Amino acid sequence: MASFIKARDVSLVFKSKDRQPVTALSNFSLDIAHGEFVSIVGPSGCGKSSFLNILLGLIRPGNGEIHLNGTRITGPGQERAMVFQEFGLLPWRTVTANVELGLELKGIAPAQRAERATELIKLVGLTGFESHYPHELSGGMKQRVGLARALATEPEVLLMDEPFAALDAQTRDLMQMELLQIWERTKKTVLFVTHSIEEAAYLSDRVIVMTARPGRTKDILKIDLPRPRDYEMRLTPEFNDLKLHIWEVLKEELTSRG
Amino acid sequence: MKLKNFYTEHESFILGTGFIVFLLILWESIPLWYTLPKGMALFFTTPSDIAAAFHRLLLNGELEKHFYVSAIAFLAGLGLSIVVGLPLGLVMGRSATLDALLDPYVTASNATPRIVFLPLLILWFGIGIWSKIAIVFVGAVFPLLINTYVGVKNVNQVLVNVVRSFGASEWQLMKIVVLPNSVPYIIAGLRLAIGRAILGVVVGEFFGSSQGLGYMIASAATNYKVDVVFVGVAIFMALSVILTLAVKQLESRLASWRPETAKTF
Amino acid sequence: MAAREYFTEHRRLWLGLCSFFFLVAAWELVLTYIVPVNPFFFTKPSLIADAFKEQIQSAKLWHDLAVSSQAFLWGFSFAVIVGIPVGLVMGWRRRVEYSLDPFLTALYASPLVALAPLFIIVFGVGVLGKAALVFLLAVFPFVFNAFAGVKSTDSLLINVIRSFGGREKDLYLKVILPSTMPYIIAGARLAIGRGLVGIIVGEFYAASEGIGFAILQAGDTYRLPDMFVGIIILSLIAVGLTELMRKLELMVAPWRASDEAR
Numbered sequence: 033m034a035s036f037i038k039a040r041d042v043s044l045v046f047k048s049k050d051r052q053p054v055t056a057l058s059n060f061s062l063d064i065a066h067g068e069f070v071s072i073v074g075p076s077g078c079g080k081s082s083f084l085n086i087l088l089g090l091i092r093p094g095n096g097e098i099h100l101n102g103t104r105i106t107g108p109g110q111e112r113a114m115v116f117q118e119f120g121l122l123p124w125r126t127v128t129a130n131v132e133l134g135l136e137l138k139g140i141a142p143a144q145r146a147e148r149a150t151e152l153i154k155l156v157g158l159t160g161f162e163s164h165y166p167h168e169l170s171g172g173m174k175q176r177v178g179l180a181r182a183l184a185t186e187p188e189v190l191l192m193d194e195p196f197a198a199l200d201a202q203t204r205d206l207m208q209m210e211l212l213q214i215w216e217r218t219k220k221t222v223l224f225v226t227h228s229i230e231e232a233a234y235l236s237d238r239v240i241v242m243t244a245r246p247g248r249t250k251d252i253l254k255i256d257l258p259r260p261r262d263y264e265m266r267l268t269p270e271f272n273d274l275k276l277h278i279w280e281v282l283k284e285e286l287t288s289r290g
Numbered sequence: 291m292k293l294k295n296f297y298t299e300h301e302s303f304i305l306g307t308g309f310i311v312f313l314l315i316l317w318e319s320i321p322l323w324y325t326l327p328k329g330m331a332l333f334f335t336t337p338s339d340i341a342a343a344f345h346r347l348l349l350n351g352e353l354e355k356h357f358y359v360s361a362i363a364f365l366a367g368l369g370l371s372i373v374v375g376l377p378l379g380l381v382m383g384r385s386a387t388l389d390a391l392l393d394p395y396v397t398a399s400n401a402t403p404r405i406v407f408l409p410l411l412i413l414w415f416g417i418g419i420w421s422k423i424a425i426v427f428v429g430a431v432f433p434l435l436i437n438t439y440v441g442v443k444n445v446n447q448v449l450v451n452v453v454r455s456f457g458a459s460e461w462q463l464m465k466i467v468v469l470p471n472s473v474p475y476i477i478a479g480l481r482l483a484i485g486r487a488i489l490g491v492v493v494g495e496f497f498g499s500s501q502g503l504g505y506m507i508a509s510a511a512t513n514y515k516v517d518v519v520f521v522g523v524a525i526f527m528a529l530s531v532i533l534t535l536a537v538k539q540l541e542s543r544l545a546s547w548r549p550e551t552a553k554t555f
Numbered sequence: 556m557a558a559r560e561y562f563t564e565h566r567r568l569w570l571g572l573c574s575f576f577f578l579v580a581a582w583e584l585v586l587t588y589i590v591p592v593n594p595f596f597f598t599k600p601s602l603i604a605d606a607f608k609e610q611i612q613s614a615k616l617w618h619d620l621a622v623s624s625q626a627f628l629w630g631f632s633f634a635v636i637v638g639i640p641v642g643l644v645m646g647w648r649r650r651v652e653y654s655l656d657p658f659l660t661a662l663y664a665s666p667l668v669a670l671a672p673l674f675i676i677v678f679g680v681g682v683l684g685k686a687a688l689v690f691l692l693a694v695f696p697f698v699f700n701a702f703a704g705v706k707s708t709d710s711l712l713i714n715v716i717r718s719f720g721g722r723e724k725d726l727y728l729k730v731i732l733p734s735t736m737p738y739i740i741a742g743a744r745l746a747i748g749r750g751l752v753g754i755i756v757g758e759f760y761a762a763s764e765g766i767g768f769a770i771l772q773a774g775d776t777y778r779l780p781d782m783f784v785g786i787i788i789l790s791l792i793a794v795g796l797t798e799l800m801r802k803l804e805l806m807v808a809p810w811r812a813s814d815e816a817r
Contacts, residue, residue, distance in 0.1 A: 051564070088455050108457040120452040124470045124547040133466070134456040165547045185456070305650060306657035313658070333677045390570035401797045402790040403751040406767070408759065409774030410782060414596070488666045493756055496672065504669070508760075511672030519673050527665035534664045 035063035036221055037087070037189065042096035043246075044082055056082045058246035059096070064223065066188075069215060071224040071232035073278065074242030074250075075285050080225045083247070084191050087223065088114050100189065110138060113182035117194040119174040121166040127153065127177050128162045134185035152180040155214065172203040179211070183218065192224045196231070208234060209263060216260060229278045234266055239278060244285045251281045335516040340524065343517035352506075357525070359502040360491050363419055367426025368487045374427075375434030375483075376476065382435070383442025384460075384468070400432040404486070405493055412498040421498040426490035430483035437479025441472030473544055481537045488530055598779040606780035607787070616769070616788075623765040626682045627754050630689025634746060637690075638697025639739060645698070646705025646735075663695040668756050675761045685757035685765075692753040693746035700742025704735030737808035744800040751793055 039062040048054045056079035064070050072080045085091045087098055089108040098105045100112070113134065121130050131149040140148075153159055156176040166174055175195055182190060196204045208231060215222060226232050232239045233255055241251045255274060257265060265271055297304060318336050320326075326334055347353040382389045382396075408425050415421035449467045458466065495504025503522050510518035579600050586592040586599040610616045645652045671688055678684035712730045721729065758767025770785035 085451075090451055090454055108455050110457065112455075114452075114455050116448055116452060118448045120446075120448045122449060122452075122467065122470070124473075133453070137453070137456040137458050137462060137466075167547065301650075302653040302656075305653035309654040310658050333673070386567075387570065390567040391574040393567075394571045394575050398790055398794055401748070401794045402786075403748060403755055403793060405752050405755050405759075406770060406786050406789050409771050410786070413774055413777075413779075485664065485666070489668055489752070492666045492669045493759075496756070497759060507669055508672045511676050514676070516673065519670075523665075523669045526669050527661060530664045530666060531661050 034065060036066040036068075037062070037064040037098065037100055037223070039063075039083075039087070039098040040096050042083065042086060042093045042098060044079060044086065044091065045094050046082075055246035057086075057093070058248055060242075060248055061096075062240065062249070064221060067219050067221055069222045069224065069235060069237045070240060071226055071236040071238075072240045072242060073226060073229060073232045073282060074247060075244045075282070076227075077245050078242045078285075079245065079247035080242055081193050084114065084193050084223065084225055087189075088112055088191055110134070110185050111187055112189045112191060113185055113187035114191040114193060115175070115178045115182045115195040117197050119166070119171075119178050119198070121174055121177055121181075123166050126163045126165060127158060127169070130166070130177050131180045131184050133181055138185060148184055149180075152184050155183070156180045157210070170203075171199045172207060175199065175207060179214070183214075183220075188221060190220045190222045192222065194226055195224075197227065204231075205263065211235065212259075212261060229275050229282065230266065233271065233274050233278060234261065241278060241281045241285075250285060253278060253281075332514055333516055335520060339517045340520045343515075344521045344524070347518070347521060353521075353525075356501060356503045356506045359419075359499075360495065360504065363422035363426055363494065363502065364487055364491050366419075367423045367490060368430050368483060370423065370427045371429075371431035371434055371483060371487070372480075375431045375479075376438050379435040379438025380442055380464070380468070380472070383439045383472075384464075389439075396432065396435065399428075400436060404428045404432075405489070408493060408497060417498050417500065422491065422494035422502075425494045425498075426487045429486035429490040433482035433486060434476070434479045437475045437482070438472055441475030442468055444475070445471045474541065477537060477541045477544065481534060481541075484533050484537065485530065488526060488533075492526060594779065595777045596779075598783060602780040603783045603787070606778075606784045610781065610784050619764055619766045619769045620788075622682075623685075623754050623758065623767065626685035626757070626765075627689055627750055629682065629686035630691075630753065631693055631746065631750050633686070633690045634693035634697055634750070635743075638694040638742075638746075639701045642698040642701025643705055643735070645702045652702070659695065659698060663699060667691050668752060671753075671756050671760055675757060680761045680763065685754055685762075688757045689750045689753040693750040696742040696745035696749065697739065700738040700745075701735060704738030705731060707738070708734045733808075737804055740800055740804045740807055744797055744804075747796045747800065748793070751789070755789070 039060065042057055042060045043055070044057040045053050045055050056077075060079070060083060062083075072083070074080050082091060086093050087105065089105055089112070100109075105112075122133070125133070128146070128149050131152055132145045135145045135148060150162075153162060156179055158173060158176050158180070161169065161173065166177070169177070175198075178195065196207050199207060212235060222235075224232070224235060236255050239253045239255060240249060241253070242248065243250045253274070257271065257274075314337050318338060320334075321336065344353075378392075382392055404425070407428055408421075411424045411428070412421045415424050445468050449471070450463065453463050453467050491502070492504040492507075495502040496508045499505045503525060507519050507522035510516075510522070583600045586597070587601075592599055641655070645655055668688075670691065674688050674691070675684045678687050708731050712734075713726060716725055716730055754765070755767040755770075758765040759771050762768040766785060766789060770782055770789070773779070773782035773785060
């Protein structure tokens with residue numbers, strides 16, 4: 033497998049509030065192929081979100097390095113974009129202006145920005161809400177804006193940090209289906225962090241289960257279910273077997289923490 | 291029936307203005323049912339006397355002259371405090387080192403009633419416009435500085451990460467996230483600052499001036515011209531209320547993206 | 556190594572202290588060696604320190620402080636006694652709120668200190684005039700904060716108490732009072748600042764004793780070190796009282812994380 037993203041021995045230590053050093057990640061390695069959809073599940077505090085932030089270039093790891101397409105990551109770059117759990121929309125900007133944010137920082141001309149934003153707002157199904165402010169949108173709509181903003185700069189890698197965790201169950205199911213459709217159309221490489229085993233199994237080509245802190249790879253599971261996947265697939269015995277398997281691997285980590 | 295509906299719909303307005311009108315009528319009618327002793331009568335005036343005094347001072351141009359002097363000191367002092375307070379608040383909010391270095395002075399000066407510096411400022415700047423500008427500045431700069439600082443500090447870290455993840459520079463971060471986030475705080479600070487600035491003008495003119503509305507009040511009081519005192523007080527009151535409402539207007543316009551009105555403190 | 560860690564942990568405190576001592580030292584050195592000090596116009600830390608030592612040993616300073624405190628306490632107490640009930644009633648009774656709100660808001664927004672000359676002339680230069688001024692300035696924060704406290708009481712909590720069969724008395728004691736107290740103390744903090752303004756302006760305007768008068772007199776006679784001592788003492792009192800209120804706020808409402816940065 034030719035790895036598009038290659039992480040080697042990434043470690044991260046930070047100081048907790050009571051100033052004790054906490055090892056969030058310890059020698060974490062990972063390979064992801066181009067166009068692959070990979071999920072990371074693991075106990076709370078296992079450093080999976082920290083890993084995303086390192087990959088995004090916001091945090092520098094204490095040790096180890098990550099290469100993207102052969103180039104070492106040292107800071108933020110336009111070939112990567114993140115969808116945040118808390119949406120991270122600028123409350124004083126309209127939907128359009130929020131989607132344009134990355135393009136604006138890239139120095140794209142306003143006319144082109146607007147054109148691209150319109151296109152993406154359509155892609156995520158928000159046409160008609162262009163001049164709304166975030167506080168006028170529902171949670172699901174906010175995250176559509178977050179997704180459109182991340183896609184606007186045409187990144188090759190889409191990082192998703194528990195993007196649907198703040199949504200209600202039905203909206204969540206709907207957003208998962210739409211994410212799959214968009215992924216199949218755009219063929220981005222996606223790294224998806226979640227707490228939900230079902231979500232990970234449903235969306236991904238591979239699921240990485242992490243150990244409790246300090247986070248390491250515990251197991252990697254291939255999800256060999258046919259695509260395109262629909263909601264009904266989640267009711268099949270094969271899917272439930274997979275879920276059970278992931279759960280059993282994860283359970284050891286959850287109980288070992290006491 | 292209709293009248294009742296009208297009342298319920300406008301109850302707060304009717305009761306609010308009604309109470310003020312009631313107080314004014316009560317005040318006006320005191321001499322009708324109570325004969326004041328000689329000593330008290332000297333200090334007493336009625337709304338109609340005050341209105342007459344206002345009319346007189348307006349016609350002879352005295353009011354305009356004093357108003358002009360006060361307005362200049364107010365605007366210059368407040369303008370200076372904005373020019374100094376905002377950037378300093380921004381910088382202190384973003385730099386932990388500068389914050390730690392300057393914090394003792396800001397905290398101590400903010401807790402001290404700034405009026406206490408007036409004799410010192412009069413000594414340094416003399417009687418006249420400069421000591422007034424200085425006392426207005428000293429009064430108004432801290433609410434602006436501190437509110438800007440709090441606005442910068444309260445910026446949502448997720449938004450900072452979002453903008454950073456797109457490769458923004460510190461300057462772009464300031465422009466796109468930090469500054470817009472501080473706007474409601476700055477406006478709340480401005481409202482406080484206006485109050486402090488007016489206080490500075492009043493007290494500055496009591497002691498360090500021979501012109502201006504504050505001086506007019508102080509000299510009228512020494513001459514027992516109580517109606518003139520109240521003309522001055524009423525003008526300051528009207529100005530404060532108008533400016534406060536104007537800032538509130540600005541607040542709601544600039545913060546149209548907010549679900550509820552900005553927190554004020 | 557340990558020292559280094561200690562420094563990083565208390566970096567803020569150390570930087571603040573360093574900044575203060577550096578400023579004082581620079582002030583002293585510049586005026587001693589570079590620019591000769593004009594004693595009618597400026598002074599330096601060593602002279603202020605001398606004046607400070609002298610003043611705290613003299614009876615006059617304590618007398619001045621006692622005079623000012625007396626007026627302050629009278630005015631402040633009346634502000635508490637009048638302001639809190641008015642605010643509570645405004646919060647409980649909608650019609651009272653509607654009637655009083657515009658009037659009191661206009662007064663609160665106004666520089667009522669403008670009435671100082673009139674107050675001093677009517678009530679005299681003694682305790683009464685100053686106390687009246689302190690009352691006038693300090694009463695509004697109590698009114699509006701008690702009002703805001705009642706208004707901000709969570710209606711869910713009221714329903715909870717009612718659902719457990721609580722009576723009117725329980726509502727006041729168990730919900731409204733605890734949630735209003737922090738507001739009132741925050742109001743007290745504002746009121747202290749405004750009350751001090753009242754004392755100072757009153758004593759600047761007309762007085763023959765008191766800390767404000769002492770500062771003014773020192774200025775009039777070009778005794779700059781004494782003037783700085785007065786300012787510093789007033790500043791210490793103001794900071795002390797403000798801190799006291801902050802502590803009190805935490806004591807009364809430990810469940811409220813201090814949401815204000817300072």
